[in-house]
Amino acid sequence: MPRTQAAVRRVEDQARRHYENFPVASRLLPRRLRRPVAVIYAFARTADDIADEGELGAGARLARLDEYARELDALRRGETAADPLFAALAEIIGDFDLPLEPFDDLLAAFRQDVIKKRYNDFSELREYCRRSANPVGRLLLRLFRRDTEPNRAASDSLCTGLQLVNFLQDIEADLGRDRIYLPQDEMRRFDVTEDQIRQRRRDGAWRALIDLQLDRARDFLDAGVHLMLEKPMTATVDEARRLVDLNARRGTVMLVGHVERFKPAVRRLREIVRDPLHIQARRVRPYDPTRVMDVGVVLDLMIHDIDIVLSLVPGRVVDVGGVGVRVHNSHEDLAVAHLTLETGCRVTLVASRVSAVKAVEMEITTPDRAIHLDYLREVINVRPFSAEPQRLVMDGAEPLRAELSHFVACVRGEERPRVSAEDGARALEVTHRLLRNLIGISPGVPA
Numbered sequence: 281m282p283r284t285q286a287a288v289r290r291v292e293d294q295a296r297r298h299y300e301n302f303p304v305a306s307r308l309l310p311r312r313l314r315r316p317v318a319v320i321y322a323f324a325r326t327a328d329d330i331a332d333e334g335e336l337g338a339g340a341r342l343a344r345l346d347e348y349a350r351e352l353d354a355l356r357r358g359e360t361a362a363d364p365l366f367a368a369l370a371e372i373i374g375d376f377d378l379p380l381e382p383f384d385d386l387l388a389a390f391r392q393d394v395i396k397k398r399y400n401d402f403s404e405l406r407e408y409c410r411r412s413a414n415p416v417g418r419l420l421l422r423l424f425r426r427d428t429e430p431n432r433a434a435s436d437s438l439c440t441g442l443q444l445v446n447f448l449q450d451i452e453a454d455l456g457r458d459r460i461y462l463p464q465d466e467m468r469r470f471d472v473t474e475d476q477i478r479q480r481r482r483d484g485a486w487r488a489l490i491d492l493q494l495d496r497a498r499d500f501l502d503a504g505v506h507l508m509l510e511k512p513m514t515a516t517v518d519e520a521r522r523l524v525d526l527n528a529r530r531g532t533v534m535l536v537g538h539v540e541r542f543k544p545a546v547r548r549l550r551e552i553v554r555d556p557l558h559i560q561a562r563r564v565r566p567y568d569p570t571r572v573m574d575v576g577v578v579l580d581l582m583i584h585d586i587d588i589v590l591s592l593v594p595g596r597v598v599d600v601g602g603v604g605v606r607v608h609n610s611h612e613d614l615a616v617a618h619l620t621l622e623t624g625c626r627v628t629l630v631a632s633r634v635s636a637v638k639a640v641e642m643e644i645t646t647p648d649r650a651i652h653l654d655y656l657r658e659v660i661n662v663r664p665f666s667a668e669p670q671r672l673v674m675d676g677a678e679p680l681r682a683e684l685s686h687f688v689a690c691v692r693g694e695e696r697p698r699v700s701a702e703d704g705a706r707a708l709e710v711t712h713r714l715l716r717n718l719i720g721i722s723p724g725v726p727a
Contacts, residue, residue: 313423316372320419323369324386331390332457341394349387352380378422382415397458401465402496406440408461413443441500442507448493451477451515453574466492487518494522502526506533506691508683511587512579513704517712520705527701533690535683535697536704538587542682544674545658546588552662553592553644553651560628561585561642564635567608573633576604576611578715582631585642586619586714587699587707589629592644595622597710604718607634617714 309317330336330344351366361367372378389412399405417435421427447454447461454461455477467473470489501507507527513536514520527534540546563581573580590597599620604612613634619627640655649664658674689695697703 316376316378316423317420319365319368319372320416322365323383324416326365327387327390328393331393338394342391345387345391345394349384352383352387356380376423378419382419385411385415393459398460398464400463402463405461405463409440409443410436413439437500438505441497441505444493444497444500445509445514448490448497448519449510449512449515450574452480456574462489462493482516482518490516490519491522494519494526498526502530506687508535508537508687509704510537511704512583512708512711513701514708517705517709520701520708524701524705533687533697534701535687535690536699536701536707537683538584538699538704538707539679539683540584540588540655541591541699542679542686543655543658545653545655545660545672548660548672548674549588549642549644549651549653550592552660554646555623556593556625556644556646558626558628558645559589559592559642560630561589562630563640564630564632565638566636567613567634571633573609573611573613576615576715577613577631577633578604578615578617578711578718580631581633582615582617582629582714583707583711585629585631586710587703588642589619589627590706590710591703593621593623593625593627597713598622600710600713601717602629602714602719603721605721612718612720615718617718619710619714 327345327348330341330348336344351361351363354361355366355370355373361370369383373380389408392408392411396408399408414436417439418427418432421431421435451460451462455474460467460474460477462472466489470485470492472485472489476483476486509523512520514523523534563585565581597619600617602615602617605614607613614632615630617627617629617631619629621627638656642653642655644651644653648666649662651663652661653659654661660672660674662670662672664670686695686698690697
């Protein structure tokens with residue numbers, strides 16, 4: 281027993297450290313379910329990484345997934361697992377009477393990611409969703425002891441709908457892996473080619489194709505389900521606007537995951553900033569070759585500061601421009617942006633993932649004071665022009681936990697979304713305007 285407990289703790293730690301930063305084993309879960317959720321997540325996450333991450337060839341990826349399949353077969357035979365992940369998995373399967381079939385289905389989906397790059401029609405795509413998304417919902421139903429036929433049907437519909445939305449969020453990232461999760465027959469029907477996707481041509485044919493995908497996702501989701509979406513909420517502004525309209529028609533909660541808004545210092549900033557004249561923000565970190573960089577630094581990092589600026593300053597953004605520098609791949613790794621809002625406030629934003637240091641800070645100048653926020657230390661320094669300076673040290677809930685608690689409160693009708701679908705769409709719109717106007721510079725560093 282001590283060995284399996286140590287294995288479970290190791291797996292939980294791996295789940296917490298993974299770059300995807302999913303809210304697994306959240307304290308919002310009942311205590312008895314935090315461990316099994318972390319272990320299920322670790323299984324799915326590590327197997328998915330085998331299919332997606334690193335430089336392995338297809339044969340090596342399939343061989344490693346076959347090792348996972350053999351470990352599952354050994355669990356079926358009641359054998360003791362040597363691998364810590366499968367030792368932990370064996371424990372929760374026994375404790376919660378979990379079936380092995382959902383884990384088999386997940387592995388089948390990850391194998392499919394390696395060998396199948398295109399889907400002829402939606403029936404093929406839906407079958408993929410049955411293996412890649414629906415098993416997680418069914419496992420959670422077993423954990424919560426709600427595994428009834430009506431609940432399974434509702435869970436399958438929700439999980440498939442969320443997977444379809446995820447496909448739309450990741451069109452460019454998936455294409456970078458030579459995968460397209462848009463039905464081929466529908467691409468032909470609307471005369472949309474793969475070259476068009478690579479060239480980012482968003483014409484009427486493209487919009488019609490995406491409209492069909494959004495309508496289909498809506499049909500799966502349209503059961504009064506509340507949603508919390510990762511940022512950016514969609515790949516394009518048009519898709520975001522469609523989700524905003526859908527959410528308004530459904531009257532359900534849709535929260536966009538700009539987690540920075542839930543930091544105590546940012547919440548306090550909104551209370552003390554009035555009529556800003558100038559805002560400058562810097563969000564930089566050293567290069568990390570292990571981090572997935574399938575989008576540029578503007579969508580990866582700077583969008584956080586764009587969202588915060590829009591929450592602090594009312595009115596439209598009337599002018600956007602900037603410079604981006606490509607260092608390690610085809611996307612910008614460093615960007616400097618300039619925004620002008622209709623209030624007259626000027627904004628300068630710097631974001632980098634190739635910096636010598638890690639720093640996240642914002643400085644705001646108003647008619648009567650200067651304010652500096654250090655995100656990493658959660659400290660605000662306020663220097664009034666005619667009074668003594670103040671140093672405000674924040675202490676409060678961890679932001680991800682605060683975000684999840686807020687989402688639950690919104691679902692219960694106790695609060696309104698702090699980052700609404702409209703907020704998410706507005707931040708995405710400004711971000712895409714910046715990307716269109718960004719002057720790109722490449723220093724010739726090999727990709």
